[in-house]
Amino acid sequence: MTVATQRQGGGYVERGGGGSSSLADVVELILDKGLVIDVFVRVSLVGIEILTIDARIVVASVDTFLRFAEATNRLDLYGKGKGGKDLTELVEGVTEGGARGKTTGMLDAAVDKVGDMLGGGREEREPEREEAPRRRPARQRAREREE
Amino acid sequence: MSATYVYGLVGADARLPEDLKGLGPSGRVSTIAHGEVAAIVGDVPVDRPIGTRDDLLAHEAVVDAVAATTAVLPMRFPAVVESDGVVEELIAPHHDHFVDVLDALDGKVQFTLKGRYEQDVVLAELVEEDPEIRALQEKVRELPEDASYYDRVRLGELVVTALEERRDDEGERLVQRLEPFAAEVVAHRPGQPDDVVNAAFLVERARIGEFEDAVEDTGRDLAGRVRLRLLGPLAPYDFVPEG
Amino acid sequence: MGLLTGLLGLPLAPVRGVVWLAEQIRDQAEEQYYDPARIRAELDRVDEGRRSGELTEEEAAELENELLQRLMAGRRSPGVGGDRGG
Numbered sequence: 437m438t439v440a441t442q443r444q445g446g447g448y449v450e451r452g453g454g455g456s457s458s459l460a461d462v463v464e465l466i467l468d469k470g471l472v473i474d475v476f477v478r479v480s481l482v483g484i485e486i487l488t489i490d491a492r493i494v495v496a497s498v499d500t501f502l503r504f505a506e507a508t509n510r511l512d513l514y515g516k517g518k519g520g521k522d523l524t525e526l527v528e529g530v531t532e533g534g535a536r537g538k539t540t541g542m543l544d545a546a547v548d549k550v551g552d553m554l555g556g557g558r559e560e561r562e563p564e565r566e567e568a569p570r571r572r573p574a575r576q577r578a579r580e581r582e583e
Numbered sequence: 584m585s586a587t588y589v590y591g592l593v594g595a596d597a598r599l600p601e602d603l604k605g606l607g608p609s610g611r612v613s614t615i616a617h618g619e620v621a622a623i624v625g626d627v628p629v630d631r632p633i634g635t636r637d638d639l640l641a642h643e644a645v646v647d648a649v650a651a652t653t654a655v656l657p658m659r660f661p662a663v664v665e666s667d668g669v670v671e672e673l674i675a676p677h678h679d680h681f682v683d684v685l686d687a688l689d690g691k692v693q694f695t696l697k698g699r700y701e702q703d704v705v706l707a708e709l710v711e712e713d714p715e716i717r718a719l720q721e722k723v724r725e726l727p728e729d730a731s732y733y734d735r736v737r738l739g740e741l742v743v744t745a746l747e748e749r750r751d752d753e754g755e756r757l758v759q760r761l762e763p764f765a766a767e768v769v770a771h772r773p774g775q776p777d778d779v780v781n782a783a784f785l786v787e788r789a790r791i792g793e794f795e796d797a798v799e800d801t802g803r804d805l806a807g808r809v810r811l812r813l814l815g816p817l818a819p820y821d822f823v824p825e826g
Numbered sequence: 827m828g829l830l831t832g833l834l835g836l837p838l839a840p841v842r843g844v845v846w847l848a849e850q851i852r853d854q855a856e857e858q859y860y861d862p863a864r865i866r867a868e869l870d871r872v873d874e875g876r877r878s879g880e881l882t883e884e885e886a887a888e889l890e891n892e893l894l895q896r897l898m899a900g901r902r903s904p905g906v907g908g909d910r911g912g
Contacts, residue, residue: 448802453695453814454651455644459636459890460869461695461814462643463897468862469820470659475672477586479627479663482634482891483899501739504776508706508720508742509735634898636890774863 587666589673590623590645591818592656594685597621600648606633606641617674620681623649624669633661650818654688656681657818684824691766691785693822694815696798698757698779700750704808705777709745716741746776753809754780760801764794769821779809783821791816860900865893 452461588607593599595616603612607626614621623645627633639660646657664673674681710717719738723731750773757780758770765784773781786794795813802811858864872889875881881889 447799448806448811449798450810450812451814452812453817454647455640457640457643457647457814458870458873459639459894460866460873461697462639463866463869463894465695465817465820466639466643466646466657466660467897467901468659469823470657470818471592471662471823472659473662473664473673473677475664475668476661477584477663477665479586479661480632481661481898481901482632483895483897498736498739500776501736501743503739504706504742504746505723505735505739507702508710508716508738509723511703511707511710511720634894636887636894639894775867 585666586627586629586663587669588625588627589658589662589664589669590625590642591649591658592674592681592685593621593623593649593653594682594689595619595621597649597653597655599623599653600651603645603648604641605645606638612645615669615674617670618678618682620674620678620685622669622674623655627663633663646818647816650692651816654685654690655818656684656688656823657820688785688819688822690788691819692788692791692816693819694784694786694794694798694813695817695821696757696761696780696782696784697773697812697814698754698781698805698809699775699812700746700777700779701808701810702777705746705749706742709742709749713741713745716745743776750777750779754782757801757805757809758782761794761797764790764797767822780811785819785822860896862897862900865897865900869893 452458457465588605590605590612593614595618597614599612599614603623604610605612605625607628609626612623612625615624616622625645628638642660642662646655649655650657710720716738719734719741723734723738726734754770754773758768761782761784762768765786767785768782770780770782773779784794798811798813805811869890872881872886872893876883876886
């Protein structure tokens, strides 16, 4: 079995660190760990302009369950899945005006019910991905296979 | 007030790599020594907020380049101090403590091991082994998306629970397998349900080759099921007493 | 109404007002939005996208900076970080 990696070494283990780390790794290392001293002065950090968020854009913890249900669902009959990442969703979401992200039908529906109680009058609301075609995930949805 | 960025602390006699590039406008990195301790310092961006990806990457690159050859006490981001205070406020009041910590870290580097399941492989295992998951998966497949919402949530919940149980067990065994090659280990609870391991190993420099080989062996044994990623050599972020 | 029970893990008692509920949703939404673990997971995915070629370097960098802004903003609770330079 050949083993090709993008980094040094000919092995099964991907290497990183020492300047070739991913940002996610770096964040975990230098934002949460390392020495903090009381003489550190406060500085202007990025993100100062983010003040409010739209409640509908947040994913509930249910999203993790749905994500894994989706992955399980996508396994074909022989147990091999497709993998695939719905990055289009992520890209579209975040780059549209900065403060947006993915949504789930769950939270949309919850917020909408609140809206209904205030006198909206709309019944059920479809999950987000069917209502906003622009943000339909690029990954193929297994249900389209129509087994 | 003029500000100085502090990347980390080293012994005053430490030799640093020449090509360090800092996050400040000049990009220069130098040292300020006092007694037996030296601070690795540089200039600070003044006309913009700090915290871009380039800032974070530069900070880490400096610290970890130093760590490759020298014991270094890494600072948390963002580490800005008043320029006048580097010696008087930062080093001097804690000098002996810093010396002790640097001594304890001398001759050791950190590696951080992360691992993630090959999702499809392990999910298929779960489906095969758990009748409840299998039944629910089949049910969900037959229903249109709208009608299956709660079943999908339930399916996901079962899968996540089973996955976490599996990875807790495998992750622990993975750490135990590598522990003999390290002086110290700090294992964290991995973030996502399909993350298997997130552990920091403090390894003696003389044993780095051995440790890397052991990780490689483990990677080979787990190939196709778990993807391992080894970060390092790193500064000992996980082994620094806070403040 | 099981929907809302699921979301908040709370019984939807008629005694509570709609405003209270909306606030709960918003609070939890904020918590999720600024959740560092969640943001880190998204950073991970951006990196995967960069390496797989689905994202260009520019796109990936832009996403990362946006995510970092969110991360920093979320950390700006009283006593942490700051918004006044020297």
